[in-house]
Amino acid sequence: MQAEIITIGDEILIGQIVDSNSAWMATELNKIGINVKQITSVSDNENHILEAFKEAESRADIILITGGLGPTKDDITKKTMAKYFGSKEMVIDEPTLEVVKKIFAKYKAPLLDVNIDQARVPDNCEVLLNEQGTAPCMLFRKGAKIFISMPGVPYEMMNLMSTKVIPLIKKEYELPAIYHQTILTAGVGESFLAEEIKDIEEALPPYIKLAYLPKLGSVRLRLSSTSHADENIKKEINGFINQIIDKIPKYWVAKEDIPIEKVILNLMMENNLTLSVAESCTGGSISQAITQHAGCSAVFAGGGIVYSYELKTKLLGVNPKTLADFGAVSEETIKEMVKGALNNFSTDYAIAVSGIAGPDGGTEDKPVGTVWIAVANKDKTVTKKFSFGNKRTQNIERSVMAAFNLLFRLLKENVV
Amino acid sequence: MQAEIITIGDEILIGQIVDSNSAWMATELNKIGINVKQITSVSDNENHILEAFKEAESRADIILITGGLGPTKDDITKKTMAKYFGSKEMVIDEPTLEVVKKIFAKYKAPLLDVNIDQARVPDNCEVLLNEQGTAPCMLFRKGAKIFISMPGVPYEMMNLMSTKVIPLIKKEYELPAIYHQTILTAGVGESFLAEEIKDIEEALPPYIKLAYLPKLGSVRLRLSSTSHADENIKKEINGFINQIIDKIPKYWVAKEDIPIEKVILNLMMENNLTLSVAESCTGGSISQAITQHAGCSAVFAGGGIVYSYELKTKLLGVNPKTLADFGAVSEETIKEMVKGALNNFSTDYAIAVSGIAGPDGGTEDKPVGTVWIAVANKDKTVTKKFSFGNKRTQNIERSVMAAFNLLFRLLKENVV
Known part of the structure; x- marks a missing residue:
């Protein structure tokens, strides 16, 4: 069973938005054993859309389409589908019109003709009711193949996929399983x-x-x-x-597909452990990675973003003499940083990172990309020096990943 | 002048990664007046890749390809290109081999046969040297049309686009002037x-x-x-x-296309001002946005990630009674947080954010999406309550943007 995803809209082709819808849809299709053969983004152009439909039909059984269903002139998905499937006329879909009216009433906005037109659909499609927006979700059949057009607004698409499209596919097709x-x-x-x-x-x-x-x-x-x-x-x-x-x-x-910080959070949660951070060159990226996960507050107390020498001393108690003698990027300093986090923030584990992310600040001794990382609990401190490259963003990302890896290894020594 | 982008790799089609490369490439092409007609993602399958090449060739003048160039068996872009363009044999590209050797020497990793194979390219391609990775960037010509294959690793692709691909296109094609x-x-x-x-x-x-x-x-x-x-x-x-x-x-x-935090950094740098943060629900995202910019240390001292009540008190001096009486998400608390940051972190300006990012933690009074933000200098504190939605990631992103906007407005009252 093969599917293809077609996204329609100039905004993807001019790079204004990243197409994250398709990855989400692909994940959902994969879960029910449907292979996505191709993802195609085309512009709001009739001939181009027709061509994309034809090519997708030649390869796939299920064609899912998003975008191009807004009320403005440049949104032509609906009339292009009508053309492709030889529809005779556009007819009002009453349930959709009800939704449109309800939405405009809710926002006390005047209901214009273009809004009512949203409820008009080709006479030969089946409507899967979109309860969260004014654009209809339309299903067309051609032999055993189905085309389903959904709005590009992520939450509307996701809701339609979960409540209408996936259940319909599961009902109508015998699905080969993917594992x-x-x-x-x-x-x-x-x-x-x-x-x-x-x-x-x-x-x-x-x-x-x-x-x-x-x-x-x-x-x-x-x-x-x-x-x-x-x-x-x-x-x-x-x-x-x-x-x-x-x-x-x-x-x-x-042995599962989750990010490393989520593995750490799960492990620490199961063992009632707490974590704090002392971030210099990663500048918040470690905290940000952790706090994107709901429920992280059970483990994560917070920490210090200690960009300046002053804050390294003030928040972590790093000795000014250590900073003066060895510099901020040194084993001596990183040890004091991680211990300062453990003690001052009263957590079971702590991570500290100090490095030269670049592009400036490198020296012969400590070129850009030099990063010291420490992880610790009350019994053990692990420090490691890394030599990454000369790209700031990469140095930060690599430092985050290396810090999580060191913490994970230390955790594994201590918990089951 | 029409371009198409083809991304090769199962990881996009099974939804494991979001294709953000294509949006970036489309933006760069648009800047020099090239229209992207289609973006296509196909799997690591020879026939399918060949078909995608043929279709793209029929529509576009420039075909940019990413992905499928790793050293492992499932990466088949190179040999598929050799087939499409009728290459006779694979030959070592010496400059690429040098890069491969340098990278392995730098990381003191053993140079394996598969790594040397990375430097082997079809005899009829031109190599645009990839100085940052082991996968070669290959250019093939077919009449006036060009195909360029790049690695899918974002920073390698971006570097190749900026230093090799875009300059080559500008040199070889007459492009419309765009402003x-x-x-x-x-x-x-x-x-x-x-x-x-x-x-x-x-x-x-x-x-x-x-x-x-x-x-x-x-x-x-x-x-x-x-x-x-x-x-x-x-x-x-x-x-x-x-x-x-x-x-x-x-x-x-x-009046330029730069992120708001960069506008703030520039303004503060020109006026010798310093900034610190006190982040609760944004959990490091404000610091992360600031510290991605090189040179930010002239302005940014750091701050506290104060997820727990304890750290709000310890790092910012928030009165435990204020927390007990009004809760962490309140005007009273956010005022103490921002003042605590100003005083304890000794900066001219500070940002504080405390809210309920969700999905849990909401109450009738303070539903998920309730966020208090404060910005302050020594003379003035501005606080504002926001009611965002019920999506964690969006609530964090909106809070970051709103905090920067408040800070920008306060700055503008005080500097020219």
Whole structure:
């Protein structure tokens, strides 16, 4: 069962917005065993949209379309669909009109003709009622293939997918099952990993695929079966997963596809542990990564963003003499920083980072990219020096990932 | 001049990563007057990639490709390009091999055969040297059309685009002259802005276009001429820009396309002012936004991430009685927080934010999305309550933008 996603709208093609809808839709389709063959973004241009429909129809069974359903002139998805599917006329869809009226009443806005037009749909489509906006969700059939057009507003699309589109697909199609399992690794490169697990990769049967999904400082390994998802294949894939983690004990973090800071939060939550941070060169990025997760306050107390020498001393109690003698980017300072966080912020664990993110501030001794990281609990302090590159954003991102990896390793020594 | 972007890799099609590369590339192409006709994401499958190449070739002059260039088995872009362009053999590209060796030497990693293979390229391509990674950037020509394949790693792609691809396109093609000028606004919606500047928009000559580029809490207004870019048009567009900002004195932030926190940093740097923060619900996002900018340490001292009550008291001196009587999300607490930051962190200005980001923690009185923000200098404290929605990430992002907007307005009262 193949699906394709088509997004319609100039705003993606001029780079004004990033298409995050498609990744979300792809994830949902994958969960029910539907393979997304292609994602295509096209402009608000009739011929181009028609061409995209035709190409998608030739490859896929299910074509999901977002965007181009607004009330303004440049939104032409609806009339282009009418043309593609040979509709005879546009007719008012009463339930949609009710929603439109309700929305305008709620905001006490005058109901204009263009707003009423939102409720007009091609006579040969089925409407999946959009209860959260004025743009209708339309389904067209061509043989066994279906086209579904949804608004591009993320929450409207997500609600329609969850409550209407996915249930309809599950009801109408017999779905072949897809099964994925992912290993999160940190602190090691893709090619080194590939070398380490070469034997296992070569022994994989043809119906199990291994993919390497690298990010800065972290690689995810994904084993997939695209033919079946019964208990046998799950057991088989799980067997390979265990073989792989046995080969890379120092690098694997989790047997699921979640970010490393979420692994840490879960582990600390289960063990009633608390965390604080002392961030210099990462400037809030560690805290930001943690606090994006709902419920993090059970673990995360907060911490200090200590960009200046003064705040390093004031918030963390770093001795001014240490700063004067060794500089802010030194093992001596990072040790005092992490201990200061542990003590002053009264947490079980702490992370401290101090480095030269760049582009300025490097010296011969300590070039841009030099970063000291420390993690600690009351019994143990681990410090490590890293030499990253010369790009500020990357140095920050790599420092965040390295800090989480060090913390994860220290945690693993202490909890089950 | 038409371009298409093709991204190769299962990770986009299964929704594991959001394709943010394409939006960035589209923006860069647009700047030099190239229209992006389509963005296509295809899987790591030879036939499918070949089909995508053929379709793109039929529509566009320039085809930019990212992804599928890693050292592992599932990366097949290079050999698929060799097939499409009828290459005879793979040959070592010496400059690329040098880069590969340098990278492995730097990280003291063993150089494996798969790494050396990274430097092997089809004999009929031109290599645009990728100085930041092991995957080569390859250019193929077919008549007047060019295909350029780049790695999907964002910073490698961005560096290649900026230093090699865009300069090459500018040199080889006659491009239309484009001139853009942008106004950054904050704290006001798109439709309100449109109403305010309606007269000016209607008076624009046909060769000057106005675009509204909205983001959470901020709208950029871009005036463009796509036909010519001489001194006259620059003067004319600048005239309209000044008319617009005169109409929206309370909302415009800058006459250039830079983020609001960069406007603030520039303003504070020019006036030798310092800043600290006290972040609760934004959890580091304000600091992170500031510290992504090189040179911010001249202005930014740091601050406290005060997630827990204890740290609000310890770092900022918030009275425990205030917290007990009014709660962490209250005008009383936010006032003490911002004053605590000003005094304890010894800065000229401070920002404090405390709110309920959600999804939990809301009450009848203070539903999820309730956020108090304060900005202050020694003479004045401004507090404001916001009621955002029920989405955690959006509440954080909106809080950051609102905090910067309040700080910007306070700064403007005090400096020129």
